Amino acid sequence: MSPIHIIISGASSVGKSTLVDECLRKFRQDKRLKTIQFKHIQEVARTVLNRLKITGKHLQDYIRQNNIExxxxxxxxxxxxxxxSFDKEKDNNYLSDRSGFDALAYIHHYFENEQKANSIFQSELFQLLINQCQNGLIFIIQPQEDLQAQNDNMRIVPNYQDQIGYTESLKDWYRKANLSYFVLTDLDLIKRVEFIEKHIHGNFHCLSPEIPIPLCLPFHLNKNQSHKQNNIAIRSNLDQSYMRFIEILDKQNIKISYKKYDKNRLVEKYDPSCLNNKFVSILFDQKLDNTFIEKILLNKILINGEQYHFIGYSNSQLRGRSCYLYAGSIEEIEQIINDNGDFNKIKNLSKRAARIGLLFSSCTPTIHIESDHVIQIDDIERNGYTFTDGCGIIGRNLAKKIVPYLNDFKKPILTFNDDNQIEENTCPCAFQIRYQGYKGVLMINNDDQDETIQVRPSMKKFTSTISTCLYVCDDGYSGPKLGFLIKQYIMLLSGLNISDEVFIKKQEEYFHEIISMCDDMNIAIKYSLYFDRIDLIYYLLSNNIQFIQSELQILQKKALESVEKLKIPITKSRLAFGVCDPYSVLKSGEVYFRPTFNGRQFMIDSKICFVAKSPSYHLGDIRVLKLTSYQELEHLYDVIVFPTKGQRPHPNEIAGSDLDGDKYLICWDNDLIPKQTNNPMNYNSTAKVQESELITREEMISHFANAQKNNQSGIIDNYYNYWANLLGVKSTQCRRLAELFSEAVDAPKTGQKIRIPSELKPPRKEEQQLNNEMTSIETIQGRFLFNVLYRNSKSKSISKKDIHERLESNP
Structure with missing residues (x-):
C-alpha cells in the first residue's frame, strides 16, 4: 500500500497546527491506524523566515509597499x-500543516498579480511540488468569522475577509493543478478529525464531481473481517470522454488510470461523456483465478465512498476479462437492464449474457429513426439455413445522413469526375449497426429518395423500443481495405496444393515494396489501405507524395514490424463486409464484388476468386467462387455480395459465418487460387442448448468469471498449429481439432464443456512449451512452410538491416 500523505491547508490563524496535533493523537487511538506511524512536517515557513530573519512585520511592509519581488x-x-521536506518523507506516512501552494495564494490575493503567480506555477520547481502533492489527501480549513487571528510576529495577520479571499485563491490554484482537496467547514475540532479519518478509510463525501480524488488510499480485497468492502480511491480527471479504468493485477495490486472510453449505448444514455463518473471499466489479469474475480464482483465496490456494482460487458470484453461497474444499487442496475430490453425471455445463460452485451458494444450514436420508417421484411430460408442472416437494407438518402455523425469517418471512397478532379463519395455501401434489439449490417439500396431501413427477423436479438437512435459500430462501415495472408490462410492454401514457392515469392515482393513505398505512388496507396490510412490517399492522388514522406516512413516501420508475423499484403485482394443479394440475381457459386483503387471502381481481371474468413481451420473453409456482374448490383462497391440461391449459404460454408458484420478476404490473385477445394464442414451444432427459467445476477457474474477457464479455443489453436507444422493440415489430428474449434466457438451459447482427447495433445514436452507460450515457429522443427518463411524474414537479401539503412538514409 502506498504511504498516506495528509496536507492541511488554509489561511493564517485557522487552526492548522492544532488540527495536525489532534489528528496525530487520535490516529494513535484508531484501531485501523494505530499501527501506522505518521511523521509530522511542521512549521516549514517559520523555519525559513527564522533563517532569513524576516518577521510578519516585514511581510506586511512588502504588501503595503507593493514590493512583489x-x-x-x-x-x-x-x-x-x-x-x-516532502521529498525527505516521501516513503513515510506524514501530516503537513501546509502544501507550498500558500505562496501562490498570498501573491495572487494580496498583490492581485496573477501573472507573477502564474510564472511561479509554471516553473520546473513548482511542477515538482505538484507531483509531490498528486497522491496526497489535501484538506482546506474554511475560515470562521468568530475566530480572532493571533499575532505571533512571524506571519501575516489577516482579517476575516482576507482569510476568505486567500482561501478561495488557494482552491483556484489546487484546481488549476488538478489536485485533490476537501473543505473542512465544521468548527468542532473532533468532527474535523473524524472527517479526515473517514477519508483515510475511503469514505469520501465529494461536494462536487469536479473534485479529484487521490490514488494513495487503501484498496482492500476482502483480506480480513475488518474490511468487508472493496475500497478504491481514484483521482478524478476533468477531461471529458475519459473513463476510470481499474486494472487488477493480482490480489494485492491494482493499476488505476483514465482512458478514452469506447462509446456504447448505456454509457451514452446514462452518463454522456462520462461527466458524472457513473461507469467504471475494470479489467482482471489473465492469471487471476475465477473464484477471486467472483468474490470481487459479487460484493459492492466502494470508489471514493460511492457504491459500484457489476452491470455487464460486451462480447469483446468477455474475451479480454473486462467488464463495467455502475454507481448504483443492484436494484437500480437491474432496472436499467430491464428498461433497455426484454431479456427475461432468453432462458439460456450464455445467450442472455451475449444479448445484454450488445448494449455495451462499442458504437457511435447517429440519426434517430422513428418506427414508421422501419420496415419488417422476411428472411430467405432454405434447408434449415438463413441466406440473409443478419443483413438488412437502408435507403441511400438516409445512409448519407449517417456519415456526419461518424467522427472517425475517413471518407474512404474517392472518385474522379470528368475533369479528372478528385471527388468525395461520402456514403459507404454498408453499415454494421445496433438499433433497439436489432444487430447486423444494413446495405444501401439504389433508391436516392428512400429514407427507411428494412430489418429481418434474423437481426432481432431481443425486444426493445426505448430508443430510436441508430448506432454504428466502431470500424463499422464499408471502404477499401487491403487484404493479407495470415498463418491460417497460408496453412490451408498450402494444404490445397498452392506451392511453397508462391508464398516465398509473395514474401519477397513484400520486402521489395517496403523499400519502394516512399518512391512509388501505387505501392504507397497499397500500404495506406493496408494500414487503414485512407487520409494519405488524398495527397497521393494529388501527386503530393513528397508532402507526406514522414508519414510514409512511419508506415514503412510498421510494415517492417509485421515481417516476422508472416502477414503478407496481397495487391489483388480486399477485406470486406459480406451482404446478401437483395434481388436474387446471383446464382449459387457466384459472388459480386466491385472494389475501388486509386479512387475508381474497377472490374476485376479474373473470373474467379477465393473467399475466406479468420479464424479458419478446415480445408473446406476456403471457397473458390465465380466473380460475375449484374446491373442490379452496380451501386454496391467494397462489399462482397453473396447469392440467396442454392442449397447452403456460402458464408455458412466459410467457417460457419453469417452476414451480421463478418469481414471476408476476397482474393483474385491467380497464383493463390486453389485448383481444387474440399467440401465445407458442417457447422450446425448438435449440442443441446441449456435453459433455465430463472437466471440470477450471481450466475451472470459467474459466467463472466469462468469464461476464460471454459474457453478452449486458444488451446485448440496451439495444438492445431503444432500438428499442422508437423504433419500438415490434412492430418487426422488437424481435421478433428478443426471440428473441436467449431464446438468451442459455440460453447458460450450451448454451455457445452469441450474435452480435448489425449491423442490430440502434443507430446508432454511440446505441450508444456505451447502452454507456456515459450515456443515459436522456429523452435518446432517440422516440414511445414512456416519454418522457411520465418527464416527468410531474417536472412533474405532484402533483410531488416537493409530496410533500416534505407529508412535512416531518408530521415
Missing part, C-alpha cells in the same frame, strides 16, 4: 524548503 523571493524559498 521581495515578497515573491521569500515565498519561493519557502516552496523550495517544502519540496525538500
Amino acid at each position: 521581495k515578497f515573491s523571493n521569500v515565498q519561493e524559498k519557502i516552496i523550495q524548503e517544502q519540496i525538500v
Whole structure:
C-alpha cells in the first residue's frame, strides 16, 4: 500500500497546527491506524523566515509597499524548503500543516498579480511540488468569522475577509493543478478529525464531481473481517470522454488510470461523456483465478465512498476479462437492464449474457429513426439455413445522413469526375449497426429518395423500443481495405496444393515494396489501405507524395514490424463486409464484388476468386467462387455480395459465418487460387442448448468469471498449429481439432464443456512449451512452410538491416 500523505491547508490563524496535533493523537487511538506511524512536517515557513530573519512585520511592509519581488523571493524559498521536506518523507506516512501552494495564494490575493503567480506555477520547481502533492489527501480549513487571528510576529495577520479571499485563491490554484482537496467547514475540532479519518478509510463525501480524488488510499480485497468492502480511491480527471479504468493485477495490486472510453449505448444514455463518473471499466489479469474475480464482483465496490456494482460487458470484453461497474444499487442496475430490453425471455445463460452485451458494444450514436420508417421484411430460408442472416437494407438518402455523425469517418471512397478532379463519395455501401434489439449490417439500396431501413427477423436479438437512435459500430462501415495472408490462410492454401514457392515469392515482393513505398505512388496507396490510412490517399492522388514522406516512413516501420508475423499484403485482394443479394440475381457459386483503387471502381481481371474468413481451420473453409456482374448490383462497391440461391449459404460454408458484420478476404490473385477445394464442414451444432427459467445476477457474474477457464479455443489453436507444422493440415489430428474449434466457438451459447482427447495433445514436452507460450515457429522443427518463411524474414537479401539503412538514409 502506498504511504498516506495528509496536507492541511488554509489561511493564517485557522487552526492548522492544532488540527495536525489532534489528528496525530487520535490516529494513535484508531484501531485501523494505530499501527501506522505518521511523521509530522511542521512549521516549514517559520523555519525559513527564522533563517532569513524576516518577521510578519516585514511581510506586511512588502504588501503595503507593493514590493512583489521581495515578497515573491521569500515565498519561493519557502516552496523550495517544502519540496525538500516532502521529498525527505516521501516513503513515510506524514501530516503537513501546509502544501507550498500558500505562496501562490498570498501573491495572487494580496498583490492581485496573477501573472507573477502564474510564472511561479509554471516553473520546473513548482511542477515538482505538484507531483509531490498528486497522491496526497489535501484538506482546506474554511475560515470562521468568530475566530480572532493571533499575532505571533512571524506571519501575516489577516482579517476575516482576507482569510476568505486567500482561501478561495488557494482552491483556484489546487484546481488549476488538478489536485485533490476537501473543505473542512465544521468548527468542532473532533468532527474535523473524524472527517479526515473517514477519508483515510475511503469514505469520501465529494461536494462536487469536479473534485479529484487521490490514488494513495487503501484498496482492500476482502483480506480480513475488518474490511468487508472493496475500497478504491481514484483521482478524478476533468477531461471529458475519459473513463476510470481499474486494472487488477493480482490480489494485492491494482493499476488505476483514465482512458478514452469506447462509446456504447448505456454509457451514452446514462452518463454522456462520462461527466458524472457513473461507469467504471475494470479489467482482471489473465492469471487471476475465477473464484477471486467472483468474490470481487459479487460484493459492492466502494470508489471514493460511492457504491459500484457489476452491470455487464460486451462480447469483446468477455474475451479480454473486462467488464463495467455502475454507481448504483443492484436494484437500480437491474432496472436499467430491464428498461433497455426484454431479456427475461432468453432462458439460456450464455445467450442472455451475449444479448445484454450488445448494449455495451462499442458504437457511435447517429440519426434517430422513428418506427414508421422501419420496415419488417422476411428472411430467405432454405434447408434449415438463413441466406440473409443478419443483413438488412437502408435507403441511400438516409445512409448519407449517417456519415456526419461518424467522427472517425475517413471518407474512404474517392472518385474522379470528368475533369479528372478528385471527388468525395461520402456514403459507404454498408453499415454494421445496433438499433433497439436489432444487430447486423444494413446495405444501401439504389433508391436516392428512400429514407427507411428494412430489418429481418434474423437481426432481432431481443425486444426493445426505448430508443430510436441508430448506432454504428466502431470500424463499422464499408471502404477499401487491403487484404493479407495470415498463418491460417497460408496453412490451408498450402494444404490445397498452392506451392511453397508462391508464398516465398509473395514474401519477397513484400520486402521489395517496403523499400519502394516512399518512391512509388501505387505501392504507397497499397500500404495506406493496408494500414487503414485512407487520409494519405488524398495527397497521393494529388501527386503530393513528397508532402507526406514522414508519414510514409512511419508506415514503412510498421510494415517492417509485421515481417516476422508472416502477414503478407496481397495487391489483388480486399477485406470486406459480406451482404446478401437483395434481388436474387446471383446464382449459387457466384459472388459480386466491385472494389475501388486509386479512387475508381474497377472490374476485376479474373473470373474467379477465393473467399475466406479468420479464424479458419478446415480445408473446406476456403471457397473458390465465380466473380460475375449484374446491373442490379452496380451501386454496391467494397462489399462482397453473396447469392440467396442454392442449397447452403456460402458464408455458412466459410467457417460457419453469417452476414451480421463478418469481414471476408476476397482474393483474385491467380497464383493463390486453389485448383481444387474440399467440401465445407458442417457447422450446425448438435449440442443441446441449456435453459433455465430463472437466471440470477450471481450466475451472470459467474459466467463472466469462468469464461476464460471454459474457453478452449486458444488451446485448440496451439495444438492445431503444432500438428499442422508437423504433419500438415490434412492430418487426422488437424481435421478433428478443426471440428473441436467449431464446438468451442459455440460453447458460450450451448454451455457445452469441450474435452480435448489425449491423442490430440502434443507430446508432454511440446505441450508444456505451447502452454507456456515459450515456443515459436522456429523452435518446432517440422516440414511445414512456416519454418522457411520465418527464416527468410531474417536472412533474405532484402533483410531488416537493409530496410533500416534505407529508412535512416531518408530521415
